[in-house]
Amino acid sequence: MLFTLAIRNIFRNKRRTLITIAAVAFAVFLASFMRSFQKGAWDNVIGTSVNSFYGYAQVHKQGYWEDKSLDNSMELTDMLKSIPTNTENIEDYAPRIESFALASMGNKTHGVIVVGIDPDKENTLTKLEEKITNGEYLQNGDFGALIAEGVSKKLGLALGDSLILISQGFRAANAAGKYPIRGIVKYGLPDLNKRMVFLNLPAAQDLYAAPNRVTGLAMKIEHQDLVPGILKDLKSKLPEADYEVMGYNEMLPELMQARQLDEGGSAIILGILYALITFAIFGTILMMTKERSYEFGVLTTIGLRRLQLFSIVWLETILVSFIGAIVGIILATPLVYYLHVNPLDMTAMGEEAVATYEKFGMEPVIPAAFEASVFIKQAFIIFIVTCILGLYPLWKIMKLHPVEAMRDV
Amino acid sequence: MAIIEINNIEKTYNPSKVPVHALRGVDLQIKKGEFTAIVGPSGSGKTTLLNIIGGLDSPTTGQIIINGQDISKLSDNNMIDFRKENIGFVFQAYNLIPVLTALENVEFIMVLQKKDKKARQERAKELLTAVGLADKLDKRPSELSGGQQQRVAVARALASKPAFILADEPTANLDSTSTAGLLDMMAKMNEEEGMTFVFSTHDQRVIDRARRVVTLVDGKIESDIYNG
Known part of the structure; x- marks a missing residue:
C-alpha cells in the first residue's frame, strides 16, 4: 500500500x-x-x-613515436601480418614506411614526408584514391609517386614529371631515387597537403634500403568507441619491449x-x-x-x-x-x-x-x-x-x- | 487498573525565555471503559494534556504511564510503534489520507501493523459497517461529507485495536446532525465494546454525553466530575 x-x-x-x-x-x-x-x-x-592518415590505432617499434627515424623501423613479421585475423574488431591494416626526404625539381628543393604504402590496403583505410585531383592512383608494383598538391605547387611538378628524392636510409645508408608522378592528391589539412609523397611500399623500402621493414601499421577499425578494447587486446598480444601500440588520442594530442x-x-x-x-x-x-x-x-x-x-x-x-x-x-x-x-x-x-x-x-x-x-x-x-x-x-x-x-x- | 496514569505533570514552553506554564502539576487517572471529556477555555492546557497522553509531546516534569508503561522513556521509533499499537487518534480536521479510499484509510494502520490483506480488509469493512458507511467503502475523503469523514477517522482509530482513543475536538467541524450521529456511534462502542474514549472539547453536546468531565483552568484540574 x-x-x-x-x-x-x-x-x-x-x-x-x-x-x-x-x-x-x-x-x-x-x-x-x-x-x-x-x-x-x-x-x-x-x-x-584519423581517416586522412593516422587511423584509430597504430603499431610501431618501441620508441618510434618519440624518435621517428628509420633506425626505429621494424621487420614486417608474420606475427604483425596476422594481427587482423587474430584481433577482434580490426578489419585490416595498412603497412607504411615513412621518413623525411628532400624533394627536388630543377633548381628547387622542398622537404617532404615520403610514405611507402600498400595501395590497396591504404585505400581501404584512408580512401587515398578519392583524394586524387589529377592523374591516377598507384598500382601494385608501380614505381611511380603520388604527390600532394602543395608539393606540386612548391616544386612546379606536374603529371609525368620526375620527382627526385634524396634522403638517408636505414642505418645511415644513402637514399636517392627518381619517380615519375602518377597522380596528385589534395589534403584538407594544410600540414599534410604541403608535405606528402606516396610511393609503393617496395619502392620506398628500396629507396631507404630497408627491405621488408616498416615504420608502422595503421589499423582499420570501424568506430572509435572500439579503440580502447582493441588497444588493450593488442598490448596484451605484442611484447611491450619490442612494440608500441598507440591510439589516435596519443597520436593527436593537440x-x-x-x-x-x-x-x-x-x-x-x-x-x-x-x-x-x-x-x-x-x-x-x-x-x-x-x-x-x-x-x-x-x-x-x-x-x-x-x-x-x-x-x-x-x-x-x-x-x-x-x-x-x-x-x-x-x-x-x-x-x-x-x-x-x-x-x-x-x-x-x-x-x-x-x-x-x-x-x-x-x-x-x-x-x-x-x-x-x-x-x-x-x-x-x-x-x-x-x-x-x-x-x-x-x-x-x-x-x-x-x-x-x-x-x- | 488505570489505562492512563498521569502523575504530577508540568509542561512549560520556552522555559529559558518567556516561560508559558501550560500544565501545572496535573494528576489524572483514566480507567478502561471511561468516556471522558477534558474541557476548559482556550489556553487552559487541554490540547497540551491530550498531546502528552498521546505521546506527541513530552512533559517538562512528571510521569505518564500508559497501559503500565512509562512512555517518557521511549525512543522516537518505539514511541511511534507504541502509538500505533495502543492509541487511536481522531482529529478535529479528520486528517484522512486524501488519495486513499475510505476502506484503504481504515486499512492503512493495519498495513503498518503488518496484518495480512484478507484480515485487514475484513476488519476495515466491519468497522466501516459499524460506523454506518458500508456503502462508502470505495469513496475518497473528498467524496464524503464532514460527518462521514469523521466516522471514517473513528473507524481508522479503532482499526489497530488500541487501548483507548484520543479525540481532539472531534465535533468542531460538524453540524448538529453529524455530531449527534458521531456521538451515538462512539457511545455505542464505549458501551458495547468497552472502548475507552478521551476527548478534548468545547462542545456542550459532547460534554453532555460524557460520563466523566475533567475541567482544566490555567493548566490545573479545577474539577473532575462523574455524570453517573
Whole structure:
C-alpha cells in the first residue's frame, strides 16, 4: 500500500507533478541535444583527421613515436601480418614506411614526408584514391609517386614529371631515387597537403634500403568507441619491449586537448543548466514538503515511522524524475536522430565558414552523434540530482515534531 | 487498573525565555471503559494534556504511564510503534489520507501493523459497517461529507485495536446532525465494546454525553466530575 500511496500522491497535485516532470524533461532534452551535437562535431573532426592518415590505432617499434627515424623501423613479421585475423574488431591494416626526404625539381628543393604504402590496403583505410585531383592512383608494383598538391605547387611538378628524392636510409645508408608522378592528391589539412609523397611500399623500402621493414601499421577499425578494447587486446598480444601500440588520442594530442577544452567549456554551460533546473526542481520539492508537513505530522502520529514516510516521499520524487528523464529522452531522440541523418548545414553561415571546413578537408556540416550513451548519461545525471534533492524531505521529516507540524497549517 | 496514569505533570514552553506554564502539576487517572471529556477555555492546557497522553509531546516534569508503561522513556521509533499499537487518534480536521479510499484509510494502520490483506480488509469493512458507511467503502475523503469523514477517522482509530482513543475536538467541524450521529456511534462502542474514549472539547453536546468531565483552568484540574 505504501507504493500505491506514492503513486497516487504523484497524481494528487497534477500541476506540481507536471512542473517537475517538465523541468527534468527539459534538462534531459537540452543536455542530450547539446552533448549529441558536441560529440557529433568532434567525432567528425577526429574522424576526418584519423581517416586522412593516422587511423584509430597504430603499431610501431618501441620508441618510434618519440624518435621517428628509420633506425626505429621494424621487420614486417608474420606475427604483425596476422594481427587482423587474430584481433577482434580490426578489419585490416595498412603497412607504411615513412621518413623525411628532400624533394627536388630543377633548381628547387622542398622537404617532404615520403610514405611507402600498400595501395590497396591504404585505400581501404584512408580512401587515398578519392583524394586524387589529377592523374591516377598507384598500382601494385608501380614505381611511380603520388604527390600532394602543395608539393606540386612548391616544386612546379606536374603529371609525368620526375620527382627526385634524396634522403638517408636505414642505418645511415644513402637514399636517392627518381619517380615519375602518377597522380596528385589534395589534403584538407594544410600540414599534410604541403608535405606528402606516396610511393609503393617496395619502392620506398628500396629507396631507404630497408627491405621488408616498416615504420608502422595503421589499423582499420570501424568506430572509435572500439579503440580502447582493441588497444588493450593488442598490448596484451605484442611484447611491450619490442612494440608500441598507440591510439589516435596519443597520436593527436593537440586535437584531444582542444576537444577537452571545448568539452570543459560546455560542461560549465551544462553545469549552469543543471543548476537552474536543480533550483526549479528543488522549488517544487520545497513547496511539496511545506504543503504536506501537516499530513506528515498526522502520519507519524498514527504510527508511520519517519523512514517509512520518507521512503514514500522519496519514491514519489524518484518516480517523477524517472518519468521526466524518459520524457526528455523521448523528446530528444527524434530531433537528434534527424540531425544525425541530416547534419546541420553550415553553408548558411557564409562562405568563410565553408572555406574553413574545406580547408580541413571536412564537409561544411555538423552531424549530431546518435548514441544511447549520450541520452542515458544526461538522464542519469539529472535523475541523480533529483534523487539527491529528494533527500531534503528526509531532513524535514527527521526533525519533524508532529504537534508543531499539525499546528502549522 | 488505570489505562492512563498521569502523575504530577508540568509542561512549560520556552522555559529559558518567556516561560508559558501550560500544565501545572496535573494528576489524572483514566480507567478502561471511561468516556471522558477534558474541557476548559482556550489556553487552559487541554490540547497540551491530550498531546502528552498521546505521546506527541513530552512533559517538562512528571510521569505518564500508559497501559503500565512509562512512555517518557521511549525512543522516537518505539514511541511511534507504541502509538500505533495502543492509541487511536481522531482529529478535529479528520486528517484522512486524501488519495486513499475510505476502506484503504481504515486499512492503512493495519498495513503498518503488518496484518495480512484478507484480515485487514475484513476488519476495515466491519468497522466501516459499524460506523454506518458500508456503502462508502470505495469513496475518497473528498467524496464524503464532514460527518462521514469523521466516522471514517473513528473507524481508522479503532482499526489497530488500541487501548483507548484520543479525540481532539472531534465535533468542531460538524453540524448538529453529524455530531449527534458521531456521538451515538462512539457511545455505542464505549458501551458495547468497552472502548475507552478521551476527548478534548468545547462542545456542550459532547460534554453532555460524557460520563466523566475533567475541567482544566490555567493548566490545573479545577474539577473532575462523574455524570453517573
